[in-house]
Amino acid sequence: MSISKNLQEIKSTLPDNVTLVAVSKTKPNEAILEAYHVGQRIFGENKVQELTDKYETLPKDIEWHMIGHLQSNKVKYIAPFVSLIHGVDSFKLLQEINKRAEQNNRVIDCLLQIHIAEEETKFGFNETEVIDLLNSIEFKALKNITIIGLMGMATFTDNKNQVKKEFTSLKQLFDKLSTFNFQLSTLSMGMSGDYQLAIECGSTMVRVGSSIFGERNYN
Ligand SMILES: *Cc1c(COP(=O)(O)O)cnc(C)c1O
Numbered sequence: 001m002s003i004s005k006n007l008q009e010i011k012s013t014l015p016d017n018v019t020l021v022a023v024s025k026t027k028p029n030e031a032i033l034e035a036y037h038v039g040q041r042i043f044g045e046n047k048v049q050e051l052t053d054k055y056e057t058l059p060k061d062i063e064w065h066m067i068g069h070l071q072s073n074k075v076k077y078i079a080p081f082v083s084l085i086h087g088v089d090s091f092k093l094l095q096e097i098n099k100r101a102e103q104n105n106r107v108i109d110c111l112l113q114i115h116i117a118e119e120e121t122k123f124g125f126n127e128t129e130v131i132d133l134l135n136s137i138e139f140k141a142l143k144n145i146t147i148i149g150l151m152g153m154a155t156f157t158d159n160k161n162q163v164k165k166e167f168t169s170l171k172q173l174f175d176k177l178s179t180f181n182f183q184l185s186t187l188s189m190g191m192s193g194d195y196q197l198a199i200e201c202g203s204t205m206v207r208v209g210s211s212i213f214g215e216r217n218y219n
Pocket of ligand 1: 023025046067068153190191192193207208209210211
């Protein structure tokens with residue numbers, strides 16, 4: 001199967017309200033261009049250096065999403081161009097994004113990462129922390145970021161019921177925040193192995209890598 005075929009096949013199954021982020025981490029520019037040439041414009045990367053290199057060498061109408069864990073000291077490198085940061089998991093990080101966005105005369109869209117998995121290692125806020133954050137005066141003072149939604153990663157397991165339970169809990173939090181007058185449009189959940197289930201549970205943005213580009217080789 002080719003990248004363009006994989007992409008078109010996945011896209012044909014997505015509801016209109018679901019945005020596809022093509023996760024191109026570890027893949028070369030040629031692979032990204034193959035997807036680009038069949039119309040894909042949104043790509044996700046999880047490493048700042050790789051994201052910056054690809055931004056500099058690929059067409060400028062690509063929207064780059066930072067999907068991985070982001071360290072505060074690296075925000076400055078992506079602040080000039082990044083179109084959405086998925087994994088915001090601390091107020092400190094949000095303050096840094098705001099500061100760097102201001103320096104670049106921009107407002108940067110962000111998603112708050114919510115911890116929904118059983119694994120300890122996955123980053124993110126819990127429900128109380130998010131509600132406290134969104135209600136805080138310090139948060140309301142940040143003028144150069146917009147929280148447009150939430151992001152979550154389910155437990156890495158074959159147990160569909162477990163994954164479904166986690167996605168559903170994230171969707172419930174998303175809906176709850178919307179009733180509190182926080183204007184959220186985007187619920188980023190679902191990857192190659194679970195994006196159909198995520199969409200059934202209310203996802204509006206899926207992050208799909210290996211089903212488009214093939215397995216990754218890390219070396
Ligand atoms: C790598 C990655 C993905 C894509 O994973 P696939 O299983 O290859 O689709 C999605 N989200 C995040 C945060 C990732 O790091």
